[in-house]
Amino acid sequence: MAKSYPLLLMDIEDILKPPVYDILLGIAVVLGGFNALIIPVASSVQLASTATSVPLFIALVYIAIRCGAGVASLISNNIMQLYLSYPISRLKILLILLFTRILLPILIIIGLPLLAASVFLSKIVASDIVGFLAVFGGRVLFTFFLGIVSLLFALSSKRVGVAVVLSIVFYFAYNIMSGIFSAFSVFLGEKTYMYIAQSLTFSDTLNAYLMGATEPPLWVFIPVPTATIVLTVLSIIYFTRRFEPT
Amino acid sequence: MPLLVARGLVKRFGNIIAVNGLDLTVGEGEVVGLIGPNGAGKTTTIRLCLGILRRDRGEVSLFDRDPFYDASARENVGVIFEKPSFPEALSVEKLLEYAAKIHGVSLDKVNEVLRIVGLVEKKNASVKSLSAGQKQRLAIAHALIHEPQLLIADEPTSNLDPLGRSEVLGLLAELSRDHGISILVSSHILPELSRIVNRLALIHFGRLVFQGTPADIMGALKVSVVRIRADNLEDVARRLREYFGEVEIRGAEIIVHTDKPGFVYKVIGELIDKYGLRIYGVESLEASIEEFLRRFLQQYQRSRAR
Numbered sequence: 262m263a264k265s266y267p268l269l270l271m272d273i274e275d276i277l278k279p280p281v282y283d284i285l286l287g288i289a290v291v292l293g294g295f296n297a298l299i300i301p302v303a304s305s306v307q308l309a310s311t312a313t314s315v316p317l318f319i320a321l322v323y324i325a326i327r328c329g330a331g332v333a334s335l336i337s338n339n340i341m342q343l344y345l346s347y348p349i350s351r352l353k354i355l356l357i358l359l360f361t362r363i364l365l366p367i368l369i370i371i372g373l374p375l376l377a378a379s380v381f382l383s384k385i386v387a388s389d390i391v392g393f394l395a396v397f398g399g400r401v402l403f404t405f406f407l408g409i410v411s412l413l414f415a416l417s418s419k420r421v422g423v424a425v426v427l428s429i430v431f432y433f434a435y436n437i438m439s440g441i442f443s444a445f446s447v448f449l450g451e452k453t454y455m456y457i458a459q460s461l462t463f464s465d466t467l468n469a470y471l472m473g474a475t476e477p478p479l480w481v482f483i484p485v486p487t488a489t490i491v492l493t494v495l496s497i498i499y500f501t502r503r504f505e506p507t
Numbered sequence: 508m509p510l511l512v513a514r515g516l517v518k519r520f521g522n523i524i525a526v527n528g529l530d531l532t533v534g535e536g537e538v539v540g541l542i543g544p545n546g547a548g549k550t551t552t553i554r555l556c557l558g559i560l561r562r563d564r565g566e567v568s569l570f571d572r573d574p575f576y577d578a579s580a581r582e583n584v585g586v587i588f589e590k591p592s593f594p595e596a597l598s599v600e601k602l603l604e605y606a607a608k609i610h611g612v613s614l615d616k617v618n619e620v621l622r623i624v625g626l627v628e629k630k631n632a633s634v635k636s637l638s639a640g641q642k643q644r645l646a647i648a649h650a651l652i653h654e655p656q657l658l659i660a661d662e663p664t665s666n667l668d669p670l671g672r673s674e675v676l677g678l679l680a681e682l683s684r685d686h687g688i689s690i691l692v693s694s695h696i697l698p699e700l701s702r703i704v705n706r707l708a709l710i711h712f713g714r715l716v717f718q719g720t721p722a723d724i725m726g727a728l729k730v731s732v733v734r735i736r737a738d739n740l741e742d743v744a745r746r747l748r749e750y751f752g753e754v755e756i757r758g759a760e761i762i763v764h765t766d767k768p769g770f771v772y773k774v775i776g777e778l779i780d781k782y783g784l785r786i787y788g789v790e791s792l793e794a795s796i797e798e799f800l801r802r803f804l805q806q807y808q809r810s811r812a813r
Contacts, residue, residue: 264610264611266608267605267608267609268605271594271602272594274594274596274597275594275596277596278595278596338592339588339590340592340593340594342554342559342592343592343593345557345558345559346557346559346581346584346586347578347609348578348579348582348609348610349578349609350578351578502561503561505561507520507554507560
């Protein structure tokens with residue numbers, strides 16, 4: 262850990278270099294928090310859900326672009342080669358990247374509006390902290406799921422353009438797929454399609470469930486977390502056993 | 508005890524075999540030069556030895572550990588890549604501080620290595636603002652920060668002007684001589700390496716085709732080169748080929764490789780008498796190390812073609 266920690270800080274310092282869209286991102290995050298303050302909310306879960314709805318979209322697009330491009334450019338700029346030349350295991354390097362390139366931006370983008378909301382509307386938050394944190398956890402997990410997909414695209418393609426395009430295509434295809442299943446359920450009157458659509462929009466379904474707006478079967482909450490675990494394990498296996506920065 | 512041992516290394520990129528059954532060792536205190544033309548597999552070999560690339564076959568032992576699976580194998584290794592890349596947002600000093608922390612050495616080393624490479628005045632500059640030569644110096648400082656036992660340098664002079672090249676090579680020689688650091692250094696420029704290495708390993712098409720001390724190479728250079736300037740190069744070369752195995756036209760000259768240069772003069776005299784060939788100049792030279800490399804590789808390619 263003593264050796265990996267400086268590399269973690271070095272990578273954080275590298276990602277925090279401020280291009281313009283990071284500033285725009287800050288503005289968007291503030292707008293997300295502002296959204297929560299102006300829309301009347303009755304419960305902690307509703308507050309968390311409202312506060313993170315805009316940031317969730319931003320986080321998804323940001324992660325698709327930033328994680329895909331960031332990791333791919335680490336490879337194409339030979340920085341990954343530098344990291345791999347340090348006496349730090351591949352597993353630890355990957356965990357550092359998962360944290361700096363995916364988890365940290367998600368925590369900032371999703372977490373900041375929630376922090377703002379909990380400061381200004383602390384009484385509402387206090388009424389159901391578990392629900393508030395469950396919304397936060399659901400949003401983070403869902404964004405992490407798409408982040409790990411972007412990471413795998415970046416590691417396997419090793420090209421910035423390809424990684425970004427694949428990540429964005431995946432993101433929109435994923436949403437379209439969810440819409441198609443919703444449409445099937447409406448036109449065919451088959452609930453299973455609705456459940457599939459709900460399982461795809463994991464965090465929104467979780468929020469609706471926590472607010473009592475829907476009661477899907479429990480399996481609806483299984484695919485995204487399972488896919489996240491499977492893809493994380495896959496990325497670890499790939500990075501530690503096969504990945505080459507060329 | 509060898510610090511680095513590679514045996515039967517094989518690395519493919521798709522259908523291309525970049526490294527093909529290569530053996531290499533670097534012993535304690537040794538300076539080994541890895542030479543070969545561009546595309547010979549030098550960089551791939553170095554990356555395999557560092558565990559950055561995954562070998563398809565063979566073994567690599569770096570400080571008795573497999574560097575691909577055991578990162579601690581690189582603890583005592585300093586690395587200089589051909590195109591040094593560092594996070595550009597960092598300052599020179601900050602980068603080296605991080606490197607010092609990663610290797611668990613005192614931050615005092617930062618100023619020490621900056622002094623060694625002459626970058627003290629650039630310590631607050633961002634990595635992005637450095638010139639190619641300065642980045643190369645930074646790469647050397649970065650590689651030396653933890654006083655490694657083994658320095659692996661891939662074309663460390665490739666981005667430098669002649670003065671810079673000389674300085675870097677001098678520095679490598681000094682590190683080996685004064686600090687006992689073992690060095691594996693690659694280059695495609697032979698005279699550079701022959702100045703500082705104990706042993707040269709010539710690789711071509713990913714294979715080790717010659718290994719020995721610079722003296723061994725010089726010993727192998729029993730052949731001389733005879734340079735001939737003539738009017739009708741094709742005609743003269745054709746007639747010389749009847750006497751000598753290796754005759755080639757290179758630019759406006761004919762080059763004859765032979766271990767009997769005197770005989771070339773005799774033959775030329777006879778050819779002039781017999782055919783009235785117009786030959787303006789004959790010059791016998793000791794074959795340079797590049798000449799050796801060129802010949803060696805030509806022979807090697809011919810033997811492969813057969």
